[in-house]
Amino acid sequence: xxxxxxxxxxxxxxxxxxxxxxxxxxxxxxxxxxxxxxxxxxxxxxxxxxxxxxxxxxxxxxxxxxxxxxxxxxxxxxxxxxxxxxxxxxxxxxxxxxxxxxxxxxxxxxxxxxxxxxxxxxxxxxxxxxxxxxxxxxxxxxxxxxxxxxxxxxxxxxxxxxxxxxxxxxxxxxxxxxxxxxxxxxxxxxxxxxxxxxxxxxxxxxxxxxxxxxxxxxxxxxxxxxxxxxxxxxxxxxxxxxxxxxxxxxxxxxxxxxxxxxxxxxxxxxxxxxxxxxxxxxxxxxxxxxxxxxxxxxxxxxxxxxxxxxxxxxxxxxxxxxxxxxxxxxxxxxxxxxxxxxxxxxxxxx
Numbered sequence: 001x002x003x004x005x006x007x008x009x010x011x012x013x014x015x016x017x018x019x020x021x022x023x024x025x026x027x028x029x030x031x032x033x034x035x036x037x038x039x040x041x042x043x044x045x046x047x048x049x050x051x052x053x054x055x056x057x058x059x060x061x062x063x064x065x066x067x068x069x070x071x072x073x074x075x076x077x078x079x080x081x082x083x084x085x086x087x088x089x090x091x092x093x094x095x096x097x098x099x100x101x102x103x104x105x106x107x108x109x110x111x112x113x114x115x116x117x118x119x120x121x122x123x124x125x126x127x128x129x130x131x132x133x134x135x136x137x138x139x140x141x142x143x144x145x146x147x148x149x150x151x152x153x154x155x156x157x158x159x160x161x162x163x164x165x166x167x168x169x170x171x172x173x174x175x176x177x178x179x180x181x182x183x184x185x186x187x188x189x190x191x192x193x194x195x196x197x198x199x200x201x202x203x204x205x206x207x208x209x210x211x212x213x214x215x216x217x218x219x220x221x222x223x224x225x226x227x228x229x230x231x232x233x234x235x236x237x238x239x240x241x242x243x244x245x246x247x248x249x250x251x252x253x254x255x256x257x258x259x260x261x262x263x264x265x266x267x268x269x270x271x272x273x274x275x276x277x278x279x280x281x282x283x284x285x286x287x288x289x290x291x292x293x294x295x296x297x298x299x300x301x302x303x304x305x306x307x308x309x310x311x312x313x314x315x316x317x318x319x320x321x322x323x324x325x326x327x328x329x330x331x332x333x334x335x336x337x338x339x340x341x342x343x344x345x346x347x348x349x350x
Contacts (some may be wrong), residue, residue, distance in 0.1 A: 002310035005337050006326070007274075009210075009314070010180075010292060011013060013326035016212030016263060022253035023214065026245050033242040040248040046255055047220060052193040057227040058206075059219040060247035061239045064089075064179050067205035068215045069097035070237055074229035075203060078103035080141030081170070085112045085125050088146045090177055106138040115287055116151040117159070118143075120301035122300045123166045136233035143167040144175040147195070149182050150291035152271075153285060154184045157194045165201020173223065182211050183291035197222040206252050212263045212327060216247040218333075247322060263327035267292035270325035270334055277338030281345050292325045305344035309338060 006012050031037040040060075047058040061067050076082055082098060084091055086109030090098055099105055110122040123143060131137040143163060148154045155163075168206075176196065178325050181204065185195055196204055203226055206218040223229045234240050235325045239246055254260050271292040275285070278296060286295035297319055298306070306313070306321075314322045325334075343349070 002340065004312055005333050005340075006329075007264050007311060007313045007323045007337065009126065009324050010267060010326040011210055012312075013210075013212075013328045015214045015257065016327065018259055018334040019212055019214060019242055019250050019253045022249045022255055023246055026249040028313050029092045030085045030241075033244070034240050035244040035248070037245045037248070039245040039252065043248040043252050046252060047168050049212055050192055050193075050255055051196060051220065051222075053197055053222055055222065055224055056197075057221045057230075058251070058252060059221070059230050059239075060216050060241065060244060061219060061234065062215065062217070062241075064177075064205055064207060064209055064217050065094045065097050066237070066239055068175075068177050068290065069094060069101045070230065070239065071203045071219045071221070071226070072098045072105070072144065072175055073101035073103075073228045074233055075175055076102050076105040078105060079135070079138060080329045081106040081108045081138040082142045082175075083108050083110055083123060083140050084144040085116060085118050085146060087112075087116055087150050088144065088177065088204045089146055089150055089179065089216070090102040090146070092150075098298055099242045101233070105141070108138075108140070115153045117153060117155060118145060118160055118163060123163065127170055135287055138317055140170065142175050143172050144177060146177040146179070147220040148180050148291045148293070151295055152289040152291050153287055154187060157190050157199045160195065160199035160201065168200065170243040173202045173226070174200050178204040179207040180210055180264070180291060180293075181205075182260045182274045183268055186261045187268055195221070202226060206251070208251060208260070210326075211254075211260060211267070213250045213254055216250050229307060242265045262336050264292075267325050267329065269330075270329035273331065273334045274323065274325060274337065277334065279343065281338075281342055283341075283345070292331070296321050296323060301347075305347075306341060308349060309340040309344060311340055
């Protein structure tokens with residue numbers, strides 16, 4: 001019986017040791033509740049320094065869905081629309097959370113290009129199809145970009161800036177679903193500021209959960225007006241933790257000394273090694289993986305043999321699977337996974 005190899009999701013990975021140690025270190029004495037503690041204050045300072053923005057505000061929350069939906073609710077009025085790629089997580093996999101928390105905002109999916117990236121022409125087409133000023137028609141209020149996309153491709157700072165300029169032409173705010181933003185920053189070699197507010201992003205989700213945290217994600221906001229709303233919206237949604245120090249200390253450890261980028265780079269390297277091995281087997285990708293996620297077209301019989309070999313992955317449709325690496329994925333696991341897949345392609349059980 002082969003030892004299972006985890007390639008379903010980086011959500012399935014454990015916690016980074018540094019983050020676990022930080023939680024233990026914070027478990028001393030007492031601290032005021034609801035974020036009025038030294039750890040949360042220190043986190044605010046750390047985020048402002050790291051993102052080089054004096055008004056940046058960070059709000060710890062329990063999940064990426066909470067980070068996205070609550071941020072978008074604060075950015076979009078109930079009669080507004082959020083423009084996003086048609087495959088975006090906020091549209092396909094968050095149970096209508098943005099519409100619920102916003103009081104009814106509409107999600108409008110854009111087709112994008114062959115790499116699942118929204119283009120300026122897609123946004124312009126949405127503008128052209130909008131009856132501006134007509135109260136029968138939801139008015140676009142936010143452009144949301146998923147970076148990396150749900151297919152493992154990334155927006156460069158230049159592309160984000162170009163899209164932000166198109167958004168600003170109609171006074172739209174710009175949101176970024178950063179569920180794997182550390183992977184994008186690590187792959188691009190840019191600074192956190194260059195991929196966010198300097199490129200025109202107003203608010204983004206930090207994505208710590210997929211990259212080593214235990215029980216917290218966060219909203220990072222560069223717009224004081226949105227931050228003022230989030231102060232109240234998070235409480236009403238039940239996301240102001242009484243013992244917030246244990247959320248904040250996770251995020252402090254996550255960001256300190258570049259840990260988040262090292263963890264993401266390790267996941268990216270593991271995927272690059274896996275993708276090279278799969279390419280050598282002649283397998284077809286939906287798109288080349290820029291980060292730690294790849295979609296692969298595989299015959300059904302091969303998929304069954306892969307499952308029997310002890311590989312854990314998700315089926316995404318007929319003849320289509322998704323493989324995801326994490327910071328915990330080892331070179332030995334990748335070598336073993338490629339060997340098992342090679343056997344499955346050859347028609348052998350292993």
